[in-house]
Amino acid sequence: MKRLEGKVAIITGGARGLGQAHVRLFVEYGAKVVITDVLEEDGTALADSLGENAIFIKHDVTSEAGWKSVLETAEKHFGYVTVLVNNAGIAGGFANIAELDYNEYKKVMSVNSDGVFFGMKTVIPSMLKAGKGSIVNISSVSGLQVAPGSPNAAYVGSKFSVTGLTKMAALEYATRNIRVNSVHPGGVRTSIVDPVLFDDPKILEPTPMRRFAEPIEVAYVSLFLASDESSYVTAAEYKVDGGMTAK
Template structure:
């Protein structure tokens, strides 16, 4: 299929993990893909693995100057940006009383401020085009509680998505958030994690964790013209756990 044929898509945090898979799926659907990440070694490797149609740019998502450089570079190369996937994110599994202010603000800057900067700086480009799709990767913890810091910022991403969608809708710019639950990643296959994961599955109504492709397929859908009337919405991929 070519649902993203010739669309130019920027994906932050694209050097590895889910960002890398989002890039792969977008490429398969015909997009020209720009992956950005602070991890230059991983980004270059992913660029090489995915081949033609993908370029890597080193990018600290909490830096306004870096954002401007990324967008200017993409515009110079292709003249437009059709999709922005704000995927970069971190967390610290640290109790409230033990989480330092330094680490708390690091989570806020990478998970929340980066989304604000990306939307702020891409908006003029998409307004000029009179089209565009912004996909903000939140979490099921943007709907229900989880780790301090991570939950806070993922709720914020959900709220920013709604606010931005109201402002940008008249320009045919769509803004949506994606809320994954537990995803099957290599970390879940570790021997020391298997028992806990099996127990976790019992709490999920669908009795399984998400396959990574199930999240990337949603991202592709939201960038594509198939989602042309969807904006300001949460797209939850959690097997029903937040419905309990």
């Protein structure tokens, strides 16, 4: 039996990079996956390549109405949702607090924090109907401590928010067979990072393993948390950071 057989998953920000790694892995291991993203062309192509076990929905995670539409479509196609991976996120530009534009601050917080809140608020009722569920919120090492290279206060604040929202939801639904955990990557080799940085000794110095993670290395942690193998794991923080936060 495949590790995610019988599960229906929504994965946000799933068209590229870290999200795409999650989508491909989850389908490989038996889940039916709803891919959401603002990148319609990439998301549609990905869903088409995966066949009947994946569909794509263009989706802005900052819209509560959009979340409701995603859930309705997911339930219509596949049934009650039992896995949610809140992966969509943005970094924003590098800026100190005194130079950080408030509109930029609001944009980062809206995607990274509000998007996670709306996702859980919308999908948990479907999980309650199913009688089970696992939520994986993709935070960051910057959601545990102010990590080297964090771009700005909005990003750090939003990721700390994700960590707190995860724990609160985990406690609220611990007796309802819904588990909620957070994953905290360090540097990951995706298109949102300048490739020049991947091998920069100064950038890699804070990471004991001296490299960025491949997206699949993060996705495998989420796979474990989404599966029944982690049935006694909730409110946990999984660091995938090459040892960065051990210092």
